Amino acid sequence: MTPAARAQAAIELLDTVIIAARDNGPAADTLIQRYFAARRYAGSKDRRAVRELVYAVIRACGERPAGGRAAMLLLAGQDADLAATFDGSPHGPAPIAADEPRAAAGVAPAWLTERLAASGLDAAEQGALAGRAPLDIRVNRLKGTPTQITEQIAAAEPIAGLPDALRLPAGTDLAPFAGLVEPQDAGSQVVTLAAAPQPGQQIVDLCAGAGGKTLALAAAMGEQGHILACDTDRGRLSRLSPRAAQAGVTIAETRLLNPGRELELLADWQGRADTVLIDAPCSGTGTWRRNPEARWRLTPGRIDRLVAMQARLLDLGAALVRPGGALVYVVCSLLDEEGADQAGAFASRQTGWTPAALSLPAGSPRGPGLRLTPASDGTDGFFVARFTAP
Structure with missing residues (x-):
């Protein structure tokens, strides 16, 4: 592929990424894989160059662009070599018109940068979210x-x-x-330490997903005890068993839950767990370095729904903890409404639950827990809090 053909391929891919972000479609990585699966003629260097160009453009755009060409023109305005590929050649982009619209540069959509600022993240902290993990x-x-x-x-x-x-x-x-x-990102490993897993314990990983933290817990427990790994997503949870077998983990049991009926399906674990870990679904604002197009998928309404779900999961998890046991709440979000404020609200409505002091190798105090950020800690962004049951 010529440089012009690579630029045109990136524009076409950006069109699909922008539409998928608007309509909650597949992730950029998936779209890139599909694109090249249908274009076997593209060599490995071409695929790598186009992929890097696509992600460079995504990272540069704050608001969701109107289209791939407008997004690419933003980067072309900063790179003369890239601008030169808009030459009208058979497989390249058409020449740039003087009055063509270009996407706006930024870290995130304006409403999100305002919320990040309200959560104590200055320009440097926000800028680090657009870097590479x-x-x-x-x-x-x-x-x-x-x-x-x-x-x-x-x-x-x-x-x-x-x-x-x-x-x-x-x-x-x-x-x-x-x-x-x-x-596993270092930040993810740090917040898992807040569970303080010990050999012989009974632990519930309430939102286990594909099991990254479940496997870390099992290793720390030396394969002694029991872990119940739960999720409502059958596809993600199904990936845990083969991963556990490969890792030599035998103490993890998986359980698929039905949304809204979780407590009914966890009746045998009520008041029994030494620790319940809740790595709750969230906005993912702390993971933008890995998934930069995720900024374009968020809406205020979606965050409101996530906040309500997190509160429900905290109350659900509390019902599973034995007297004197621990509840650990984690989100890969930097927004206080999902982190410090959410944890504070739990402590206010659950009588007798007390925040525990955390001594972890990274993070700064935020509300009743700690917050990790890319700028301050060199990790993905997380909030973590640990509570002790009455």
Whole structure:
């Protein structure tokens, strides 16, 4: 592909990403894979170049653009070489007209930047959300040690305070280390520590998804005890069992829940769990470095619905904790309404539940918990709080 053809391919892909963000369609990664699956003639260098161009444009645009060409023109205005590809060649973009509309630069849509500012994130903190995330892994202590990785990948760097974590060069092939390592952001590993898992405990991972935190809990417990991994998403939860088998985890049981009937299906666990971990569905504002088009999917109404769901999950989780046990609340959001305010509201309405002091290798105090940010901690953004049951 010529540089002009790559630019045109990126414009076409951006059109599909913008529509998918508007209509809650597939993620950008999925759309890029589908695009090239139908274009086998594109070589690996072409695919990589187009992908990088698409994501560079997405990161540069604050508001959701009107279309792929307007989005690309924003970047072309900053890059003379890219602007030169708008040459009207057979497979390239048409020449740029003097009065053509261009997308607006920014970190996020204006209404979201206002909410981030209201949550205490200044321009530098917000700007870091548009960066690129590193490749962090958790070494599965059931299978080996970080030394086994550092001996083979010289550039692997330890992450302070996380003995099982390493930061690897972008693009590192993890296939040779299947079962020994799990891709997991350092921030995700930090907030999992708030559960303080111990061998022999009974733990509920209430929103387990595909099980990243379940596997981390099991490794920390040394395969002693029991973990109930729950979710309402059958597809995501079904991925946990094969991952657990590969990781050597046998103490995790999966349970599919029906939305609205969770407590009924968890009757056998009421008042029984030593710890309930709630990694609640959220806006994902802390993960924009990995999913930058997610900024264009959010609406005020969606956040309101998520906040209501989080409150319901907190009350549900509280019913499962034994007297004196712990409830750990996590969101990968930087908005106070999903983090500090949500946790504070729980403490206010649940009599006798007390916030526990957290001593974690990253994070700053925020309300009754800690908040991690890309700018301050070099991790994805998270809020975490731990409560002790009466």
